[in-house]
Amino acid sequence: MIRFENVSKTYPNQVRPALQEMSLEIERGEFVFVIGSSGSGKSTFMRLILREERPSTGRVVVAGKDLNRLSNWKLPQHRRLIGTVFQDFRLLPNKTVYQNVAFALEVIGRPKGQIVKVVPEVLELVGLAGKEDRMPNELSGGEQQRVAVARAFVNRPMILIADEPTGNLDPETSVGIMKLLDRINRTGTTVVMVTHDQAIVNQMRKRVLELDQGTLVRDQARGVYGYVR
Numbered sequence: 001m002i003r004f005e006n007v008s009k010t011y012p013n014q015v016r017p018a019l020q021e022m023s024l025e026i027e028r029g030e031f032v033f034v035i036g037s038s039g040s041g042k043s044t045f046m047r048l049i050l051r052e053e054r055p056s057t058g059r060v061v062v063a064g065k066d067l068n069r070l071s072n073w074k075l076p077q078h079r080r081l082i083g084t085v086f087q088d089f090r091l092l093p094n095k096t097v098y099q100n101v102a103f104a105l106e107v108i109g110r111p112k113g114q115i116v117k118v119v120p121e122v123l124e125l126v127g128l129a130g131k132e133d134r135m136p137n138e139l140s141g142g143e144q145q146r147v148a149v150a151r152a153f154v155n156r157p158m159i160l161i162a163d164e165p166t167g168n169l170d171p172e173t174s175v176g177i178m179k180l181l182d183r184i185n186r187t188g189t190t191v192v193m194v195t196h197d198q199a200i201v202n203q204m205r206k207r208v209l210e211l212d213q214g215t216l217v218r219d220q221a222r223g224v225y226g227y228v229r
């Protein structure tokens with residue numbers, strides 16, 4: 001589903017690469033944690049998958065497409081394969097829960113009939129049935145993140161990228177969000193999640209990719225956060 005072949009990325013006017021000679025393959029349906037200290041290259045890794053950045057050298061292949069060869073007019077199509085969730089939720093503050101999720105489908109031109117059918121389904125899936133008409137500021141942090149997950153998933157993307165989705169949530173609420181991401185993963189969606197949350201990584205026992213100063217230093221199945229070598 002996602003393949004990195006000797007990928008290095010050095011940003012303009014930088015000397016040190018943000019990512020260095022990274023090679024890995026993530027299969028369809030996997031759940032992968034990406035960990036590493038600040039500046040280790042986690043966001044760069046995610047941005048390369050979205051083709052928000054291009055490699056300096058090497059190839060990134062997503063769903064069979066070499067992103068170096070993807071023309072700009074095909075970018076929206078590529079990004080539609082990938083749902084994104086962030087630490088700070090990024091909901092539209094002036095739209096209701098329902099409208100936030102529906103909007104994701106409206107902008108890609110989905111017919112009204114489909115929207116009124118699938119939005120309630122996905123809100124039910126994330127546990128927000130009955131809260132359709134709330135505004136984001138009338139929701140708890142955990143509920144806001146559920147809206148963000150619903151919005152990312154409503155289009156049934158092949159890949160879900162989550163960048164510290166529990167970073168603003170207390171431990172108990174975080175567990176709820178992780179259960180939700182796990183459920184989405186079980187539908188066949190590949191989940192790639194950046195996190196600093198040790199407890200979550202240790203509980204879930206999924207594949208762990210660890211970056212250190214741009215280098216992939218660990219790729220461990222059913223991994224834990226702190227690794228005893």
Ligand SMILES: Nc1ncnc2c1ncn2[C@@H]1O[C@H](COP(=O)(O)OP(=O)(O)OP(=O)(O)O)[C@@H](O)[C@H]1O
Binds near residue numbers: 014036038
């Ligand atoms: N647009 C940019 N221009 C120049 N340098 C950048 C840019 N984005 C990131 N970098 C540098 O690349 C390196 C990796 O950054 P990246 O944001 O990928 O790390 P990260 O692991 O996501 O960090 P954090 O946990 O703080 O979000 C850092 O040294 C950073 O300063």
